[in-house]
Amino acid sequence: MTTHEREITEAVDLCLPDGRLNPRAVGWTRRPLHRANLRGWGRTKRWEYWGVVTPSHVIGLVVSSLDYAGVHGLYVLDRATGDEHVKDAVVPLARGSVLPERSGEGTASARAPGLAVDLVQRPDGASIRAVTAQAEVELDIPLPEDHESLGVVVPWGPRRFQYTVKDVGRPVRGRLRLGAATYEIGGPDAFAVLDHGRGRWPYRAVWNWAAGSAPGRAIQLGGKWTDGTGMTENALFLDGRLHKIGEELAWQYDRGDWMKPWRITGERVQAVFTPFHERVARTELGVVGSETHQCFGHFGGRARADDGTWVELDGLTGWAEEARQRW
Numbered sequence: 392m393t394t395h396e397r398e399i400t401e402a403v404d405l406c407l408p409d410g411r412l413n414p415r416a417v418g419w420t421r422r423p424l425h426r427a428n429l430r431g432w433g434r435t436k437r438w439e440y441w442g443v444v445t446p447s448h449v450i451g452l453v454v455s456s457l458d459y460a461g462v463h464g465l466y467v468l469d470r471a472t473g474d475e476h477v478k479d480a481v482v483p484l485a486r487g488s489v490l491p492e493r494s495g496e497g498t499a500s501a502r503a504p505g506l507a508v509d510l511v512q513r514p515d516g517a518s519i520r521a522v523t524a525q526a527e528v529e530l531d532i533p534l535p536e537d538h539e540s541l542g543v544v545v546p547w548g549p550r551r552f553q554y555t556v557k558d559v560g561r562p563v564r565g566r567l568r569l570g571a572a573t574y575e576i577g578g579p580d581a582f583a584v585l586d587h588g589r590g591r592w593p594y595r596a597v598w599n600w601a602a603g604s605a606p607g608r609a610i611q612l613g614g615k616w617t618d619g620t621g622m623t624e625n626a627l628f629l630d631g632r633l634h635k636i637g638e639e640l641a642w643q644y645d646r647g648d649w650m651k652p653w654r655i656t657g658e659r660v661q662a663v664f665t666p667f668h669e670r671v672a673r674t675e676l677g678v679v680g681s682e683t684h685q686c687f688g689h690f691g692g693r694a695r696a697d698d699g700t701w702v703e704l705d706g707l708t709g710w711a712e713e714a715r716q717r718w
Contacts, residue, residue, distance in 0.1 A: 394419075394637025396622055399542075404428050405589065411549040417622070420542035421633050423494035425554050427589035432458050434551070434593075436718070437490040439499045439510055440586040441519060443530065443563055444604070444708055445576050447471065449668075449687050450528060450567065452521050454488065454501040454508050457718055460676065461485035463501040463508060465521045465528065467569060468668060468687065476569060478523040480506045481676065494542070494556045494587040495534075517585075519565075530565035530576065532583045539633040540585070541626045545617050553590030553616075559602050560609030560628055561585070579606045584709070596716045599642050601655060601664060603690045603709030610694060610707060612655050612662065614642045625660065627694045627702060634697045636660060644713070649684050653711050659695040662704055664688055664711045678717065685712040 397418035403425055405416050410430035429435050438455035451466035461482035468475050480503030482488065491497030491512070499510040511518040516533040540558035547553075561584070564577035582604040598616035603609065613624035618639055625636035636659045644653040653664040666686035674681045690707035 394635045396635065396637045398635075399424055402426070405544065405552075405554050406430065412544075412546055412552040416554070417544045417546050419544075419622070419635060421539040423540065423542055423556055423587075425493075425542060425544065425589075427492045427554055429589060429591065431591065434458070434591045436553075436588065436590055436592050438586070438588045439490065440588075441510070441517075441532075442584045442586075442602070442710065443576070443581070444584075444687075445574075445581040446578075447574060448567060448576075449710075452508055452510075452519060452528070454490065454499045454510060456485035456488040456490055457679075459484060459679070461488040461501060461503070462674065463488075463503055463506060465506065465508065465523055465526060466670065467526055467528075467567065468670070469569075470668070473668060475670070476523075476526050478506050478526070479672075479674075480504065481674070490589075492589075494585075525570055527568040528565070530563055530583070532561050532563050535562065535631055538631040539628070541611055541624060541633055541635070543617075543622055543624045545590075545620050545622045545624075547593065547620060551591055551593050553588065553592065555590075555624060556585060556587035557602065557611045557613075557624060557626075558585035558587075559611045560604035560631070580708075582609075592716075592718065594717060596714075596718070598714050599712065600714070601653075601662070601709065601711040603664075603704070603707035605706040605708065608702065608704070608707060610662065610690065610704060610709075612640060612660065614640055614655075625657075627696060629696060629702065636694070644711070646713070649686055653686070655711075660692075662690055662692040662694065664690050666711070681714065681716045681718065683712055683714040685710055
């Protein structure tokens with residue numbers, strides 16, 4: 392089973408010299424091949440988000456530049472108690488934010504009162520360190536040999552477009568300190584997910600994103616923001632190999648009760664996601680703002696591989712979310 396979308400296999404610049412979208416950049420990849428040579432100010436968005444799931448905790452780290460502000464944060468959920476540690480920071484004009492042009496290369500970092508984040512990217516993996524007054528995270532995220540990720544360029548037009556890398560099911564090890572307690576991170580049921588984003592966005596945007604992993608299997612699903620563009624960000628991963636799913640999916644969930652099961656369906660996806668915790672994040676900065684409902688939980692159902700085989704999703708743990716942006 393093949394997707395209609397074009398697979399890119401050679402390095403390419405995201406933008407033309409005048410800052411418009413490079414038509415040759417539109418497509419999808421199995422490893423990062425795009426250089427985000429963005430130009431201009433005001434609609435340009437850059438971010439690195441790492442989500443980490445362990446049997447005991449969920450961790451989220453973000454470094455971002457939205458031009459007019461840097462929005463950074465560390466989030467930790469204790470799965471046993473439901474307690475959350477949240478440290479968010481907004482830095483005017485994204486001062487001090489560092490975000491490289493290429494995924495998997497260089498260092499992304501942010502500094503804000505009470506928060507420091509460093510994401511060091513190497514050919515063999517990534518290292519993360521984040522520090523707040525109450526928490527400290529130190530992680531090593533190896534890049535296994537032959538491991539594939541999903542890169543996609545979504546074109547809204549020549550001056551509005553987004554390049555994303557969704558890297559799901561990466562192994563992770565390290566430690567987490569919360570107050571006086573320290574927790575070791577690692578083992579087969581601990582995994583990390585990268586969302587690398589570079590692009591120029593319209594003022595309003597809505598997206599869905601779901602990702603889940605278990606040993607040897609992972610799923611990446613997206614919706615709304617790609618509708619009508621000819622590109623999608625859906626994939627099944629089996630033993631690190633990407634099976635591209637090139638169809639728009641139907642997302643069904645209750646915006647009045649986010650903890651009810653979500654259903655994500657299409658010809659190759661019949662997924663059910665059952666939450667165990669809801670995280671709500673809101674930012675209001677006058678004419679700009681965001682609201683995200685990110686639910687952590689377990690997947691069920693199935694997805695179809697490239698050879699037509701149905702793969703069970705039972706046992707995958709991760710999240711599903713809706714985000715609404717004015718930016």
